[in-house]
Amino acid sequence: MPETPQNTNLPYAIRAYSPERLREALKKMYLVRKFEEGAEDSYMRGLIHGTMHLSIGQEASAIGSTMALTDEDKITSTHRGHGHCVGKGADLGKMFAEFFGKETGYCKGRGGSMHIADPSKGNLGANGIVGGGLPIAVGAALSAKRLGTGAVTICFFGDGANNEGAFHEALNMASIWKLPVVFVCENNKYGMSTSTERSTAVKNIAERAAAYSMPGVTVDGNDFSAVTEAVDAAVERARAGDGPSLVENLTYRWRGHSKSDRNRYRTKEEINEWMGRDPIPAMAKLLMEHHIITEDGVAAIEAEAEKIIKDAIEFATNGPDPKVEAVTRDVYTTEATA
Amino acid sequence: MNAQNEPEIRELSYAEAIREAMDIALEADPSVLLMGEDIGVYGGAFQVTGDLVEKYGTDRVMDTPISELGGAGVAVGAALTGLKPIFEFQFSDFAALAMEQIVNQAAKVRFMLGGSVSVPLVMRFPAGSGTGAAAQHSQSIEAWLGHVPGLKVVQPSTPEDAKGLLLAAVADPDPVMIFEHKLLYKMKGQVPGGHYTTPIGKAAIRRVGKDVTIVATSIMVHKAMEAAEQLRADDIDAEVIDLRTVRPMDRDTVLSSVRKTGRLICVYEGVKTLGVGAEISAMVAESDAFDFLDAPIVRLGGAECPIPYNPELEKAVVPQMPDILAAARDIVKGRV
Ligand SMILES: Cc1ncc(C[n+]2csc(CCOP(=O)(O)OP(=O)(O)O)c2C)c(N)n1
Ligand SMILES: [Mg+2]
Numbered sequence: 277m278p279e280t281p282q283n284t285n286l287p288y289a290i291r292a293y294s295p296e297r298l299r300e301a302l303k304k305m306y307l308v309r310k311f312e313e314g315a316e317d318s319y320m321r322g323l324i325h326g327t328m329h330l331s332i333g334q335e336a337s338a339i340g341s342t343m344a345l346t347d348e349d350k351i352t353s354t355h356r357g358h359g360h361c362v363g364k365g366a367d368l369g370k371m372f373a374e375f376f377g378k379e380t381g382y383c384k385g386r387g388g389s390m391h392i393a394d395p396s397k398g399n400l401g402a403n404g405i406v407g408g409g410l411p412i413a414v415g416a417a418l419s420a421k422r423l424g425t426g427a428v429t430i431c432f433f434g435d436g437a438n439n440e441g442a443f444h445e446a447l448n449m450a451s452i453w454k455l456p457v458v459f460v461c462e463n464n465k466y467g468m469s470t471s472t473e474r475s476t477a478v479k480n481i482a483e484r485a486a487a488y489s490m491p492g493v494t495v496d497g498n499d500f501s502a503v504t505e506a507v508d509a510a511v512e513r514a515r516a517g518d519g520p521s522l523v524e525n526l527t528y529r530w531r532g533h534s535k536s537d538r539n540r541y542r543t544k545e546e547i548n549e550w551m552g553r554d555p556i557p558a559m560a561k562l563l564m565e566h567h568i569i570t571e572d573g574v575a576a577i578e579a580e581a582e583k584i585i586k587d588a589i590e591f592a593t594n595g596p597d598p599k600v601e602a603v604t605r606d607v608y609t610t611e612a613t614a
Numbered sequence: 615m616n617a618q619n620e621p622e623i624r625e626l627s628y629a630e631a632i633r634e635a636m637d638i639a640l641e642a643d644p645s646v647l648l649m650g651e652d653i654g655v656y657g658g659a660f661q662v663t664g665d666l667v668e669k670y671g672t673d674r675v676m677d678t679p680i681s682e683l684g685g686a687g688v689a690v691g692a693a694l695t696g697l698k699p700i701f702e703f704q705f706s707d708f709a710a711l712a713m714e715q716i717v718n719q720a721a722k723v724r725f726m727l728g729g730s731v732s733v734p735l736v737m738r739f740p741a742g743s744g745t746g747a748a749a750q751h752s753q754s755i756e757a758w759l760g761h762v763p764g765l766k767v768v769q770p771s772t773p774e775d776a777k778g779l780l781l782a783a784v785a786d787p788d789p790v791m792i793f794e795h796k797l798l799y800k801m802k803g804q805v806p807g808g809h810y811t812t813p814i815g816k817a818a819i820r821r822v823g824k825d826v827t828i829v830a831t832s833i834m835v836h837k838a839m840e841a842a843e844q845l846r847a848d849d850i851d852a853e854v855i856d857l858r859t860v861r862p863m864d865r866d867t868v869l870s871s872v873r874k875t876g877r878l879i880c881v882y883e884g885v886k887t888l889g890v891g892a893e894i895s896a897m898v899a900e901s902d903a904f905d906f907l908d909a910p911i912v913r914l915g916g917a918e919c920p921i922p923y924n925p926e927l928e929k930a931v932v933p934q935m936p937d938i939l940a941a942a943r944d945i946v947k948g949r950v
Binding site: 324325326327374377378383385386387388390391403404405406407408436437439440441467468469470474475476540541597598600603604607 | 651652654655656657659677679680681682683684707708711745746747748749750751917918919920922923924925926927930931
């Protein structure tokens with residue numbers, strides 16, 4: 277919960293959150309970065325198979341957007357969802373174990389990177405289907421309204437997903453039923469190789485909001501405070517019963533789309549330019565400027581994050597593999613005969 | 615690329631063979647165009663379209679937005695009105711988003727309109743498990759589409775057929791759905807140059823044998839061939855049929871083989887229940903070939919669950935070569 281704003285000259289995040297929460301947010305940003313670097317390294321060394329989508333460079337969007345949420349609130353995530361997961365309080369060991377396909381992973385080795393979820397913390401899961409989470413988020417918001425839980429749902433999606441029919445249908449229903457959902461678009465300029473200029477008829481995804489009579493804003497998604505300011509306002513609006521909003525975080529993925537990508541659709545200069553706008557040092561700087569942390573404090577947080585990741589990889593490595601005999605378990609809630 | 619010339623035979627990968635077929639089709643007919651997600655400068659998620667965009671430009675190798683339902687529908691509309699789209703789904707699983715246009719429109723419009731139109735549309739679906747991509751990127755859904763009158767559904771297992779069936783599909787006036795197993799894309803094989811077609815609706819006998827008929831689809835053909843070689847040590851002579859087309863199914867080839875061997879094993883990656891094997895089995899059971907059976911029919915298909923992520927589980931849920939071996943030994947055991 278954001279605290280009451282005092283000095284309005286300060287950046288929103290500094291006004292709204294306690295020093296502890298802000299230091300924790302910085303730590304989470306490091307955790308996302310180091311989780312993904314660890315995953316990438318494990319992948320290169322052949323320890324994990326399949327594919328993965330890294331969000332390195334987008335950490336402020338994931339962590340900033342989840343600041344105002346409690347464990348009762350829900351999120352739906354995407355194929356690029358590790359940051360959302362950490363934002364919603366996931367255990368890094370169980371995340372890595374899922375990556376390694378272990379029984380001790382979040383999905384017991386059944387799902388892998390693209391399906392990590394933690395329903396106990398309100399994380400309804402990453403999704404392998406672009407746009408798949410959009411109507412599901414609206415459904416979660418419908419539950420919250422009907423059941424009177426007061427929960428808000430944040431629906432993460434990419435710029436590419438805004439061209440799926442599901443996006444348009446979901447926003448319309450959220451609006452006509454005034455549901456407590458916040459659509460957070462992580463616009464990293466590309467859906468795989470296709471730029472928004474080539475794929476999308478509007479310049480900013482937030483412009484789509486007008487078509488569904490909801491507020492839409494575009495913010496610098498690498499600026500933690502700007503992200504929290506926009507998303508928190510939308511969460512508050514949802515909680516107050518005033519309906520859905522759309523927030524667009526402009527950001528950039530440093531890595532290729534997935535494990536293999538020759539980057540033929542974008543320039544080195546563009547990548548370098550965005551790498552110069554690293555959201556993590558920017559967040560550290562913000563906190564240092566406001567005397568929330570010292571340089572040594574930042575180094576200590578980074579080291580702590582590194583240690584957590586190291587332990588998480590160890591936990592994952594030592595976990596048991598799932599039993600092949602149990603492979604058809606959990607297809608149904610009660611065992612069916614096929 | 616000239617049908618008149620004696621075509622030279624080269625070694626190409628399955629993906630290269632498909633690309634060559636699309637190249638020939640684009641070159642020969644200005645109404646042909648490619649549509650799909652990231653098929654242009656990216657070259658396709660599995661690098662099948664490769665650099666065709668450089669040769670034909672973005673008007674004929676069109677990147678669509680991530681809009682499967684709309685994209686498929688645009689392809690249907692274009693096919694109804696003079697173009698011949700070859701539409702690539704990035705993964706066959708995403709056909710689920712486009713089922714409306716495939717099933718309710720493409721498959722039915724000719725019939726509903728009393729034969730006054732046709733839909734010369736080709737759709738390509740990278741399919742199957744084995745890549746660690748889990749439940750939403752690994753399915754084998756050919757039986758879903760095989761259940762729809764109006765569609766033709768093929769599953770090439772070799773580079774030669776991948777090219778020949780694609781060219782046959784382009785020449786076909788009706789919608790043809792091509793399921794390409796992702797693990798086959800890198801497989802090499804002999805491929806004739808120039809234009810040729812592999813008939814839709816015709817199975818291929820890959821190995822002649824007398825003791826048991828193994829009808830396999832797609833990647834399972836290769837597992838069946840490997841099993842058949844090993845079965846020689848058991849003095850079992852297996853006949854391997856590559857079904858190639860799921861709809862319309864080649865009844866004659868299957869039935870005459872079963873009449874000869876008296877034993878049938880169906881091997882396919884899709885979920886076993888209500889799958890391709892059920893149709894093959896029923897076809898035999900409903901015909902005179904039934905009288906020739908010396909043992910119950912065996913179906914080896916995918917397990918009754920989504921495809922799991924863990925690599926050992928993933929292997930366990932689809933038929934593997936040893937499963938075919940064991941089934942063949944078992945079915946032939948008490949032979950007289
Ligand atoms: C329905 C569907 N279509 C296509 C894909 C393949 N695919 C996975 S991610 C992706 C790009 C998504 O772009 P965007 O929504 O911008 O997210 P980003 O990858 O940039 O984070 C594509 C085309 C998919 N998984 N699901
Ligand atoms: Mg994107």
